[in-house]
Amino acid sequence: MPRRFAAALCVLALALAATTAARAQTFRWASQGDAQTMDPDSQNELFTNALNGQIYEFLVARDKQLGLAPALATEWKQDGPLKWTFKLRRGVKFHEGQPFTADDVVFSVNRAKEKTSQIANYASALGEPRKIDDYTVEFNLSQFDPIFLQHLNTVYIMSKAWCEQHKVTKPQDFTNKEETYAALHANGTGPWVLVSRQPDAKTVLKRNPSWWGKFEGNVQEIVYTPIKSDATRVAALISGEVDFILDPPPRDLERLRHTDGVKVIDGPENRVIFIGMDQARDELLYSSVKGKNPFKDVRVRKALYQAIDIEAIKAKLMNGQAAPTGAVVPSPLGSFNDPEIEKRLPYDLAAARKLMADAGYADGFEVTLDCPNNRYINDERICVALAGMWDKIKVKVRVNAMPKATYFPKQEKLDVSLYMLGWGGSITDPEVTFTPIYRNRGEKGVGEYNRGNFKDDELDALAAASSKEPDADKRKALIKKVFLRHNEQVHHIPLHRQFIPWAARQNVTVVHRADNWLELQWVSLK
Template identity: 75%
Template structure:
């Protein structure tokens, strides 16, 4: 049922009752955004909101500070005896939420679990080498090749309890792509500052402060109630009325209204996230087109035509309300491309050239195709797809937008059940490696090429990425990275759009630490 603009969202009605009855408003953060965490299994889905919620519960060996620098987490110190060995001393007297002690066995188990086929961080976990227990509070990682961003990879593997996982038959990540459910779908057991109290998918997720947390919690949040509210208008109305305290993804068109609203404030900045288009470049016939025996996306001229047909400035000004930074580099942060204008440069908007390329490729009359698009994951995701469809229609490409909630969209494209799709990539890591290996490379085992959902094969590109992944000389590695970008861009393996900004909106009494990885840390939140 469609709700009036200012009416209370039904999912929030229960929250109002709880707050009134328990008088918890001073220490309960009511958080809303369009989507919902997909699973409580920490490796099953590598998706930002899912990772963010899970990070309140689970921890890494090395954590990130407010500036995204590395600081001790479950490891208190480390050394590198030689270029292929890292040794970590673990924090003593740490317990999981169920009271089990944290030891090196849990670290080894977690890394091996994260390397399983059903893990979406398998490429990162595999790059850590072989974990080995030295004693209960010492673990080593023995690498087969030099890893220039070892700590970035280490900061992707949440530490789980081996005993708890084995007890609940959760030794491997659940297969979310094929709709598998397990104990870890709805339950969690970490060492972090908050504990999972309630998980009702697409309704609400409740966390409670861990009374036995080993570290310091600088904020005063005792409880967090997360509620997904898909409708932009309803989500904004809930914030304005005070029914929620914090909105992770206010719509760009409402930002000025929120800035002027009494009792509300907006904090904002660029996110480490790039939005881009992927295309099936493997099949001889597209799955979702009336074309028979043809796949136009295998033709570089068609890929370039689609790129030239995009008026990125109109998307930035009219659709994103200035809340995006157009780029020609498929990488979340300009730090990864060294701010190099040759890498960042986009193909120019040129509809005439796009039509000429279509004609040269044999598609003067165009073709039709379906485009898969999430409708609750990225800023304006569905509207971006609709805008692109109207732009591509001008060169004869008739696009049917198939907008899906992310819980349906991600498994669909993970199975390569797509012809054309919109995707986003980002997080706390600014180095190019964690974009290159999962997205740019040919699909292989151990997570290599896992997110190459267009399933293209480019042996030249693959070899360049593989070389950059193990190069120890910084200057040589930088040169290799530039070659990777230039090869990828020349072949238009994907079409980059922009890096999105991340405005957060909240009640005026909510104090947060805004970071470019778009992760809200509850332990740093203060409610006044």
């Protein structure tokens, strides 16, 4: 072979290798929906939190087993039941160069308490933060918090100077469609820097070369693309257009398990799916019943519950990828795996029809079920299935399915009569379910996700007591009473805890966590 030709081939091979290596450092992934905002306090929704969590950080982080570990705080101590002191990590800078200090911690906790924050109830539980010096912060609580460190793991640390510069010292009012600088821009201390943000189209991140931590993966760039269509999302994975999808459709799992170049990574999720009902208005917004509200009658709520064939939903819609439950809490750890708490009301159409007749609705009624179509596994299909089941007790349901960016603001305004909601995350303690969902709606985020706006003073008092009881055995007894009271009154209709298998190309290594949180610093591409 002529020397010049061989040299040219060598150059070409090196160029191709360099191109392949560069491409291998870009991780392309997808799921059905997008983050709602880049403001980390504005919306408490898992995917939004997880994407923001690549850019912003907490004082304490989660490890691969969901244990708590040092992050922006290096050490801490508890001085009695109502006081915590934290030492902060030195030498950390925000992406735009601002130094990280105690001022940012105090600012961030107080920002997260604002009315427009969706994590106000968690931030408020932390008490009052106080700067001792640039690298020491003290928290003084008004009452004992049994899960203080876990609450701390919900508050992202933002730059006070950056927020003041861009007039975002309060969280974006997403519900009322406020547009702020923080909605499309970000400035954290985390492993990834936001390069560009096109909502519902593409988000690009790059590795932060100045991050204080140590990357375990080899990825240099992240490209996230929301792909609503299940078929298109799966096809993109099989073709290699994307490296990973967070939410493969249950019906496609077996095919993906036997597809060359693709693998399925199985795991449960700490997330419960349930139905809520407007129990406050004297007349429902979206119903044929005039002058009264059928959902105020516990017999109607029980009838809807007992008309649900949950095993059919598990088998036919979820392909077995669900665990039916009678407890509205993300993990059975939260209910102590207590069979009495976990027990569902039986599927019984005859009993459901009798309850409807006893309540004065033998001929049924019409109502609208609001539902997301890109948030939970098979969310719209589940709602359609429920409508078919409720038709058997003469409740005619119109399914109003919409993207989560439209759905959640509608729900936040209580502009619903019947609705689907999912609840989950890294914390399995029932406190993070009780305060936002089981409590009467009040200040500082209490009852924020009680979107049916029911008022149950007995339940509220029990839940409030469990939030501050320092004795573990007494608290466990209170927690059980909360569950049993809630289940007896059917304030929500539980469905199931969903499983979350992920799907990836064979050359991808990821860490599957039960909170369905893809930590990008751990991703590697071979």
